[in-house]
Amino acid sequence: MPILHIAGYEWLDWNAHLEVVALCVLLEAAYLYAVTYLRPRFSDAGRVKRSQITLFTLGVLTLYTATGSPLHDLAETYLLTAHMLQHLLLMLVAAPLLLAGVPGWLWQAILRTPGAMPVARVVTRPVVAFAVFNASLLLFHLPPTIDLQLRVHGFHLFAHGALTASGLLMWWPILSPLKELPRLSEPLQIGYLFLQSLLPAIMASFITFSESAAYSFYEEAPRIWNLTAVDDQQIAGGLMKLMGTTILWSYMTVVFFRWYARVEAEEKEPDWDDVEAELRELGLEGR
Numbered sequence: 001m002p003i004l005h006i007a008g009y010e011w012l013d014w015n016a017h018l019e020v021v022a023l024c025v026l027l028e029a030a031y032l033y034a035v036t037y038l039r040p041r042f043s044d045a046g047r048v049k050r051s052q053i054t055l056f057t058l059g060v061l062t063l064y065t066a067t068g069s070p071l072h073d074l075a076e077t078y079l080l081t082a083h084m085l086q087h088l089l090l091m092l093v094a095a096p097l098l099l100a101g102v103p104g105w106l107w108q109a110i111l112r113t114p115g116a117m118p119v120a121r122v123v124t125r126p127v128v129a130f131a132v133f134n135a136s137l138l139l140f141h142l143p144p145t146i147d148l149q150l151r152v153h154g155f156h157l158f159a160h161g162a163l164t165a166s167g168l169l170m171w172w173p174i175l176s177p178l179k180e181l182p183r184l185s186e187p188l189q190i191g192y193l194f195l196q197s198l199l200p201a202i203m204a205s206f207i208t209f210s211e212s213a214a215y216s217f218y219e220e221a222p223r224i225w226n227l228t229a230v231d232d233q234q235i236a237g238g239l240m241k242l243m244g245t246t247i248l249w250s251y252m253t254v255v256f257f258r259w260y261a262r263v264e265a266e267e268k269e270p271d272w273d274d275v276e277a278e279l280r281e282l283g284l285e286g287r
Helices: 018-041 050-067 070-077 080-101 104-111 116-123 126-139 143-151 153-175 186-208 216-220 229-268 272-282
Strands: none
Touching: 018 050, 018 104, 050 070, 050 080, 050 153, 070 080, 080 143, 080 153, 080 229, 104 116, 116 126, 126 153, 126 186, 143 153, 143 216, 153 186, 186 229, 216 229
């Protein structure tokens, strides 16, 4: 469906992407079925908050925005910037929303699958999750890999799935709802997110400050908005650095104030050891 023409190009010709629509509908339907009809079957299932349903639904909508909206067609035909935005939405927006929306009892039910929990204990360790996320980030942004994604549709879908999965792992030490696979303490969460904000920024700097086009597909792509391939590449690198840093540092700020509030509340609680000592001095202990 042609929406807008610039310089002779139908740059927002929007394909329906029925496979993405079907996947998102199936994912949302399975979630709603689990938290409504399946929940009574689990004796340890707690209440599902409306906020959790909202977060999960927003995560699914973000998945669709990244992979099924005109943004996807813009990325597959014209702009590296659009492609970079897709990946950032999958890793740093959709992944934490989906993770925060799934209640702990549902994760426990999923991980009861034979062999699932031992694997989960390994891959959700902060060091492993950190390594997997950054390895995926690097791998799927190398020039040969980007070009392969754009020339082979099936591989592009696989890349999007892998980036989303690696995003779920990266956010697990921050948002985990399970005692069996616990979150990091607040100070360690801040350190973890700080380190996480550095590595993508370093990679983004290489893209931003390159004086030649690194991606052959986008070098050959039709130009729109009077952007050269190098201009597009520099904007994409800047977007990666700015958006990624903003999201991660914003959550670092949230964690810091949550930590501060908890410590302050603990300091206001009475020290019962001191109280008992005073009672003993007054001879009132045990009365």
